[in-house]
Amino acid sequence: MHDIVDKTYQIPYPSAGTEVLLSRLAYIQEQEKMDVIIPNFDAELYSFIKLENKLKTMGIHTFLPTMEQFEERHKVNLNDFGKKYGIHVPRSKTIYNVNEAQQLEKDYEWPLVVKGKYYDASLAYNFDQVKAAYNKISAKWGLPIIIQEFIHGTEYNVTGLGDGEGNTIAAVPMRKQYITDKGKAWGGISISDKQALELTERFMQSTRWRGGFELELMKDKSGDYYLLEINPRMPAWIYLAVGVGQNIPEALTRLAMGWPTPAYTHYDVGKMFIRYAWDMIVDLHEFEQISTTGEL
Amino acid sequence: MRVKNNIAVSDNGFIFNPGSGESFTVNPVGLEMLNLLRKGHPHNEVVTMIQEQYVAEAAQIERDLLDFIEMMRQYRLMQHDDE
Numbered sequence: 001m002h003d004i005v006d007k008t009y010q011i012p013y014p015s016a017g018t019e020v021l022l023s024r025l026a027y028i029q030e031q032e033k034m035d036v037i038i039p040n041f042d043a044e045l046y047s048f049i050k051l052e053n054k055l056k057t058m059g060i061h062t063f064l065p066t067m068e069q070f071e072e073r074h075k076v077n078l079n080d081f082g083k084k085y086g087i088h089v090p091r092s093k094t095i096y097n098v099n100e101a102q103q104l105e106k107d108y109e110w111p112l113v114v115k116g117k118y119y120d121a122s123l124a125y126n127f128d129q130v131k132a133a134y135n136k137i138s139a140k141w142g143l144p145i146i147i148q149e150f151i152h153g154t155e156y157n158v159t160g161l162g163d164g165e166g167n168t169i170a171a172v173p174m175r176k177q178y179i180t181d182k183g184k185a186w187g188g189i190s191i192s193d194k195q196a197l198e199l200t201e202r203f204m205q206s207t208r209w210r211g212g213f214e215l216e217l218m219k220d221k222s223g224d225y226y227l228l229e230i231n232p233r234m235p236a237w238i239y240l241a242v243g244v245g246q247n248i249p250e251a252l253t254r255l256a257m258g259w260p261t262p263a264y265t266h267y268d269v270g271k272m273f274i275r276y277a278w279d280m281i282v283d284l285h286e287f288e289q290i291s292t293t294g295e296l
Numbered sequence: 297m298r299v300k301n302n303i304a305v306s307d308n309g310f311i312f313n314p315g316s317g318e319s320f321t322v323n324p325v326g327l328e329m330l331n332l333l334r335k336g337h338p339h340n341e342v343v344t345m346i347q348e349q350y351v352a353e354a355a356q357i358e359r360d361l362l363d364f365i366e367m368m369r370q371y372r373l374m375q376h377d378d379e
Contacts (some may be wrong), residue, residue, distance in 0.1 A: 154316070175317030191317040192302070269314040270304065 001280065006119045007032065010294035018050050025051075029058050036256045038249065040233045042118045045070065046281040064121035065211045065232045073230040074206070075115060075146050081230075085206045087199065088226045090218075094147035098134040101147050102127060113148040116141035121183065125149065151228070153220040156193065157185070158200045159205055160234050161248050162254060164210030170246040170264045171200045174237065177272070185237050190244045197255045199225055240273040297365075297374045299334050313373060320371065325350070329364055
């Protein structure tokens with residue numbers, strides 16, 4: 001993808017810690033003189049938020065949620081988050097032992113949603129299925145596991161950008177039209193939904209959210225919205241927001257640079273994104289280069 | 297009840313509800329009924345206007361129209377008059 005990407009550097013896995021990441025970024029900065037980094041993987045956000053000030057002294061700007069915002073919106077804290085800001089959230093419990101889920105049978109109805117700390121979710125219709133999902137997800141993503149009440153309804157998502165002062169710089173709601181087996185959007189359409197935008201506005205004002213985000217919402221049969229998850233970064237479908245008139249990556253870059261960034265007030269309704277996968281043909285020497293030097 | 301005023305209907309019968317993101321298709325008769333309803337014609341007028349163009353009993357058309365309206369209600373394409 002040399003027509004899109006000028007240069008690629010591998011960076012350490014988040015498990016290596018912030019110091020290793022910092023020294024790698026210092027090396028990259030010597031070569032590239034970057035102005036802005038926009039991290040987009042859930043697991044690496046913590047490290048980048050921690051390093052925000054150090055990166056700034058190196059000349060690298062970021063525009064990330066505060067550590068408090070990042071922690072507060074975490075799946076494991078969603079119940080408290082809902083209470084604090086008066087937003088409907090499905091009831092959930094964080095567990096470190098699969099037997100804890102057995103006690104939930106009294107309070108929750110089947111099915112239950114078994115969720116990983118960062119990623120993955122499975123529906124379970126009985127305790128055996130809870131166990132299987134618990135083992136599978138915890139082996140991959142670690143503990144804790146979140147058991148959540150299942151809300152029947154239609155899933156909607158909102159991506160947007162907050163300036164950290166309580167203002168909404170951008171917000172685009174989307175309905176997933178095609179999903180993968182993991183529930184990820186493979187196609188979607190921009191919609192006009194006042195309720196979803198009001199909920200987003202309330203979220204922005206009350207948390208004074210800083211940076212890009214994605215809200216995962218479920219609208220139940222009676223039309224009430226439940227907030228299922230807050231992802232503290234732009235989603236993979238961000239290009240739909242650009243396509244309907246709200247260039248969130250550009251606005252985020254402007255905010256990171258401290259440039260004036262007017263709020264978007266309009267977007268096109270009824271525009272779709274359809275994702276496609278594509279086979280790249282790569283010479284072995286390029287694979288060799290990225291594998292041995294971590295650069296391409 | 298009346299047809300939601302924010303839904304988009306194309307000439308070839310494609311319906312898009314911008315509030316929910318759902319889309320539907322209707323056949324030519326359905327499209328005519330829908331357009332007449334959107335223009336505010338009462339049911340009896342819709343039945344008469346359809347009967348002028350198609351060979352069918354008024355009672356049959358009325359039944360089909362009511363079924364069609366009920367289906368649109370279920371798909372949340374209708375709203376109350378005071379909304």
